[in-house]
Amino acid sequence: MRSPLVEGDPYRREIMDLMAPTVTNCQPRRLDEVQCSEICLRPGVFSMDEKPDDVLTIGELSAYLKIPKSTLYKLVREGKVPSQKIGRHWRFRKEAIDRWLEEAHTDTKG
Secondary structure, three states, X not given: OOOOOOOOXXXXXXXXXXXXXXXXXXXXXXXXXXXXXXXXXXXXXXXXXXXXXXXXXXXXXXXXXXXXHHHHHHHHHOOOOOOEEEOOEEXXXXXXXXXXXXXXXXXXXX
């Protein structure tokens, strides 16, 4: 895992150039352990070595729901499954899928 930007980091210049339009007078510094742990506790922030379990790929969701990918793609195209397209890839929040399954289950009961 890469450490936060510090003086002498070979990627520092490139990153600072990319950030230039949005950040001014930025002096990179090493974060202490407390600052790092506070950042990692923020919602939506994951460490580089952990994969968030709450976001599924189409293959993972297909296995989770135990249906073929082709069926899942059809449901996604029809807007029947809560999903998010990121570039060319579909992503699914496990929480939203579980809620969708529960709602579908209660709809068929009623």
